[in-house]
Amino acid sequence: MQQVKFLLSGYLGAPPGALFFKGVRCNFPHSAIPVPLREKLHLTPFRVPLESPPMIPHLTTALTGPLLDLERRMLDRMPEIERWFRTQWQEHEVPFYASVDLRNAGFKLAPVDTNLFPGGFNNLSPEVIPLCVQAIQSAVERVCADARGVLLIPENHTRNRFYLQNVATLQMILRRAGMRVHIGTLNPEIDRPTTIDANGNGSLVLEPLAKQGRRIGTNGFDPCMVLLNNDLSSGAPDILQAIDQPIAPPLASGWYNRKKSHHFHVYHDVARRFAEIVGIDPWLIDPQFAVCGEIDFQERAGEECLASNVAMLLHRVQSKYREYGIDEKPFVIVKADAGTYGMGIMTVRDAADVTGLNRKQRNKMAVVKEGLEVTSVIIQEGVPTFESINEAIAEPVVYMIDRFVVGGFYRVHTERGKDENLNAPGAQFVPLAFETPCIPDPGGPAGCAPNRFYAYGVVARLAQLAAAIEVEQLSEPA
Amino acid sequence: MQQVKFLLSGYLGAPPGALFFKGVRCNFPHSAIPVPLREKLHLTPFRVPLESPPMIPHLTTALTGPLLDLERRMLDRMPEIERWFRTQWQEHEVPFYASVDLRNAGFKLAPVDTNLFPGGFNNLSPEVIPLCVQAIQSAVERVCADARGVLLIPENHTRNRFYLQNVATLQMILRRAGMRVHIGTLNPEIDRPTTIDANGNGSLVLEPLAKQGRRIGTNGFDPCMVLLNNDLSSGAPDILQAIDQPIAPPLASGWYNRKKSHHFHVYHDVARRFAEIVGIDPWLIDPQFAVCGEIDFQERAGEECLASNVAMLLHRVQSKYREYGIDEKPFVIVKADAGTYGMGIMTVRDAADVTGLNRKQRNKMAVVKEGLEVTSVIIQEGVPTFESINEAIAEPVVYMIDRFVVGGFYRVHTERGKDENLNAPGAQFVPLAFETPCIPDPGGPAGCAPNRFYAYGVVARLAQLAAAIEVEQLSEPA
Numbered sequence: 001m002q003q004v005k006f007l008l009s010g011y012l013g014a015p016p017g018a019l020f021f022k023g024v025r026c027n028f029p030h031s032a033i034p035v036p037l038r039e040k041l042h043l044t045p046f047r048v049p050l051e052s053p054p055m056i057p058h059l060t061t062a063l064t065g066p067l068l069d070l071e072r073r074m075l076d077r078m079p080e081i082e083r084w085f086r087t088q089w090q091e092h093e094v095p096f097y098a099s100v101d102l103r104n105a106g107f108k109l110a111p112v113d114t115n116l117f118p119g120g121f122n123n124l125s126p127e128v129i130p131l132c133v134q135a136i137q138s139a140v141e142r143v144c145a146d147a148r149g150v151l152l153i154p155e156n157h158t159r160n161r162f163y164l165q166n167v168a169t170l171q172m173i174l175r176r177a178g179m180r181v182h183i184g185t186l187n188p189e190i191d192r193p194t195t196i197d198a199n200g201n202g203s204l205v206l207e208p209l210a211k212q213g214r215r216i217g218t219n220g221f222d223p224c225m226v227l228l229n230n231d232l233s234s235g236a237p238d239i240l241q242a243i244d245q246p247i248a249p250p251l252a253s254g255w256y257n258r259k260k261s262h263h264f265h266v267y268h269d270v271a272r273r274f275a276e277i278v279g280i281d282p283w284l285i286d287p288q289f290a291v292c293g294e295i296d297f298q299e300r301a302g303e304e305c306l307a308s309n310v311a312m313l314l315h316r317v318q319s320k321y322r323e324y325g326i327d328e329k330p331f332v333i334v335k336a337d338a339g340t341y342g343m344g345i346m347t348v349r350d351a352a353d354v355t356g357l358n359r360k361q362r363n364k365m366a367v368v369k370e371g372l373e374v375t376s377v378i379i380q381e382g383v384p385t386f387e388s389i390n391e392a393i394a395e396p397v398v399y400m401i402d403r404f405v406v407g408g409f410y411r412v413h414t415e416r417g418k419d420e421n422l423n424a425p426g427a428q429f430v431p432l433a434f435e436t437p438c439i440p441d442p443g444g445p446a447g448c449a450p451n452r453f454y455a456y457g458v459v460a461r462l463a464q465l466a467a468a469i470e471v472e473q474l475s476e477p478a
Numbered sequence: 479m480q481q482v483k484f485l486l487s488g489y490l491g492a493p494p495g496a497l498f499f500k501g502v503r504c505n506f507p508h509s510a511i512p513v514p515l516r517e518k519l520h521l522t523p524f525r526v527p528l529e530s531p532p533m534i535p536h537l538t539t540a541l542t543g544p545l546l547d548l549e550r551r552m553l554d555r556m557p558e559i560e561r562w563f564r565t566q567w568q569e570h571e572v573p574f575y576a577s578v579d580l581r582n583a584g585f586k587l588a589p590v591d592t593n594l595f596p597g598g599f600n601n602l603s604p605e606v607i608p609l610c611v612q613a614i615q616s617a618v619e620r621v622c623a624d625a626r627g628v629l630l631i632p633e634n635h636t637r638n639r640f641y642l643q644n645v646a647t648l649q650m651i652l653r654r655a656g657m658r659v660h661i662g663t664l665n666p667e668i669d670r671p672t673t674i675d676a677n678g679n680g681s682l683v684l685e686p687l688a689k690q691g692r693r694i695g696t697n698g699f700d701p702c703m704v705l706l707n708n709d710l711s712s713g714a715p716d717i718l719q720a721i722d723q724p725i726a727p728p729l730a731s732g733w734y735n736r737k738k739s740h741h742f743h744v745y746h747d748v749a750r751r752f753a754e755i756v757g758i759d760p761w762l763i764d765p766q767f768a769v770c771g772e773i774d775f776q777e778r779a780g781e782e783c784l785a786s787n788v789a790m791l792l793h794r795v796q797s798k799y800r801e802y803g804i805d806e807k808p809f810v811i812v813k814a815d816a817g818t819y820g821m822g823i824m825t826v827r828d829a830a831d832v833t834g835l836n837r838k839q840r841n842k843m844a845v846v847k848e849g850l851e852v853t854s855v856i857i858q859e860g861v862p863t864f865e866s867i868n869e870a871i872a873e874p875v876v877y878m879i880d881r882f883v884v885g886g887f888y889r890v891h892t893e894r895g896k897d898e899n900l901n902a903p904g905a906q907f908v909p910l911a912f913e914t915p916c917i918p919d920p921g922g923p924a925g926c927a928p929n930r931f932y933a934y935g936v937v938a939r940l941a942q943l944a945a946a947i948e949v950e951q952l953s954e955p956a
Contacts, residue, residue, distance in 0.1 A: 082656025178560025
């Protein structure tokens with residue numbers, strides 16, 4: 001029998017020197033077991049060092065006061081916060097799943113991107129997979145309690161081995177939740193079942209979609225529901241329209257149909273309502289933004305709109321910085337209002353920087369994923385990332401399934417500055433899984449890992465809620 | 479920074495030699511990270527031995543074939559099983575929580591007791607506490623989405639330190655789920671808030687109940703819901719009647735109102751329906767039983783009924799043993815039809831054993847918890863326990879919150895035989911927490927820990943479902 005070498009004591013607060021029963025942990029102090037029983041069971045108590053506390057990246061700013069205060073308030077008002085979320089999810093349909101990119105500036109904690117078709121499940125800690133399995137059971141029950149078979153539709157890029165690991169992880173979670181899973185691809189190059197290696201996570205079988213009347217599936221597989229892990233940047237495919245099975249998330253939530261500005265407009269209102277409950281300035285969790293709707297980078301149309309909005313936003317951020325005594329130079333992020341994958345993104349510190357872009361810069365901004373042309377941009381307050389680990393910048397990404405925060409990871413990047421987008425194309429980040437679930441330790445201090453992750457989970461859920469309301473508005477008949 | 483010494487790789491199937499990032503696990507093969515990045519991040523890969531597989535007690539019978547077959551069938555039909563449970567929980571209200579005692583005979587896996595007011599949460603592994611927190615959020619949402627404050631009403635025995643640890647664990651789970659929790663006691667000796675030590679799990683404050691009109695609470699605390707952890711052996715207390723707040727589980731599910739024979743009668747039907755789905759003989763999961771309704775041990779009334787039922791049941795079990803080629807001597811368990819806590823229980827191998835009981839034996843059988851007199855007994859097929867660990871007998875106990883199996887433990891006892899009740903008064907058992915959640919590994923073999931625990935979780939949920947239907951029938955107006 002193996003010897004268990006350490007004690008994961010984070011949750012029950014077991015003291016150092018807990019008892020081990022030939023390698024199996026007992027939640028028992030040694031003294032509680034009568035001597036004859038100890039001998040009969042061959043109990044060999046040995047002291048185990050308490051594991052070091054779970055690691056979170058170092059906050060490299062002196063301005064941690066506001067964040068600790070925010071975390072403290074969230075812990076103190078947890079019952080109100082959780083109740084509020086419960087009532088919100090009675091009014092709004094919770095997305096099947098979502099991931100939210102956050103920035104933690106120490107003085108401000110804000111979402112910068114909300115993904116309704118999250119990749120990256122492979123980056124979560126193995127310890128949270130049971131939470132994912134349990135949460136996906138809730139999600140499936142909500143969408144279609146009758147489900148046994150799930151058709152998972154991934155992105156088309158079959159050569160990105162990290163993305164393939166994500167698909168393999170999603171498939172594994174669904175299977176452990178008791179689903180029969182087939183992977184149907186929209187990729188026209190795949191015209192027969194094709195086995196591809198998922199980079200150490202086993203292999204995946206991609207199958208072409210097959211439609212029969214109003215039912216979608218793959219050859220010989222008629223699923224009860226469709227789970228999209230494809231963000232539909234280039235539109236809702238014909239083959240998925242007018243089908244009988246429920247599709248989660250709904251086709252309307254594809255990126256072809258979403259605008260970042262719409263999302264942050266709704267988020268602004270959600271953050272305002274939440275801030276009232278917790279008693280904070282909503283700016284502490286809400287990035288300011290502006291929109292330019294008539295941009296043509298190639299034709300240099302709309303440059304003035306861009307420049308004046310950049311100037312206005314920098315001014316507003318500067319005055320907030322003054323209010324809080326923040327000695328940082330404000331910056332804004334200019335990005336395509338539709339689309340994803342970190343293309344078409346620019347960091348701007350001065351309005352003059354957006355006039356007179358050279359050809360290379362304009363080309364970079366002009367198109368996003370799948371060749372979509374950028375015609376509208378959002379100018380968003382830049383939230384610097386002050387979390388770092390071994391001098392590398394870290395940006396938290398939080399995952400939700402149904403209404404549960406199931407975990408997250410840090411996107412760690414060495415090559416970039418604290419004011420740059422970490423999800424840029426080719427960005428070689430290293431994911432660092434959160435070591436504990438995002439479940440708070442009400443007895444612990446603000447700033448300890450579970451409580452920091454709880455705060456991340458709260459802000460991420462605000463963004464998830466905003467996405468839910470946003471999609472509702474999109475789905476409403478015109 | 480600490481070094482993480484091992485890899486909990488049970489879930490993502492990460493290969494040995496995964497990468498560690500200064501003590502933080504990356505779900506990355508080392509080769510996937512470019513050399514400059516490795517150096518910049520001070521990545522120091524080191525090979526880690528795969529942890530030994532999680533431990534489950536040894537099955538000390540040659541007759542494991544039927545069990546492995548049962549586990550295999552459950553794995554193969556998992557989508558049907560999970561879907562069936564989902565549809566059942568649409569028709570029947572899922573109990574807030576429950577624990578089920580199982581016996582594993584290798585040739586048969588059956589529930590022997592279903593507790594709707596489970597103690598023993600302190601015996602669960604710390605790793606499953608996040609699952610408990612997540613599941614209790616579902617349970618609260620179902621009972622009362624509006625809840626912020628929960629009044630937890632425990633048993634009255636304030637001197638049982640293991641039970642106090644259970645109450646402390648429940649309180650901790652509720653708090654982490656975002657509830658405000660007060661503990662209100664029915665114990666008349668407690669007439670002011672009283673702090674008691676929870677045996678290393680912090681301290682508990684017990685408060686006397688306070689009723690105002692139709693609202694129950696404690697002084698200054700008006701909860702949204704009442705969570706009972708008191709099995710109401712001696713009846714539904716007046717103070718809890720006619721109150722406005724929802725009570726979970728409902729008063730009607732107290733032991734004063736339940737009968738084991740009713741439970742197993744309903745279970746028999748549930749097992750039959752389930753067996754059809756999986757294609758097995760329901761006997762493999764269903765203990766046979768009979769009832770004697772007019773017993774007075776002190777007056778020796780009803781002995782003939784008992785003896786004839788024991789003989790009949792032993793005969794039925796014997797013929798099943800013959801059918802399956804089981805070379806064991808059948809036995810039955812005689813126990814009080816109402817009540818709990820392992821009092822009033824007898825192992826019988828021959829009908830003659832129940833006639834001519836001596837005074838001591840009769841006294842032992844005559845009363846159960848809180849002095850309740852035994853007037854009716856259930857005679858149940860004995861299911862031998864063939865699981866053992868270091869020669870000690872082990873009996874699995876499975877915990878559910880809402881419709882989720884959150885974990886379990888083995889009740890390990892050295893002093894008793896495989897055919898005896900392990901939950902007897904004074905039984906000094908050692909709990910061994912299940913090392914993995916009860917989430918299956920569809921790729922793994924039958925008999926591996928996750929799949930064995932999955933089978934336990936399925937049978938336990940069948941008993942939970944039976945309890946739900948049973949309580950429905952109890953609650954129906956007469």
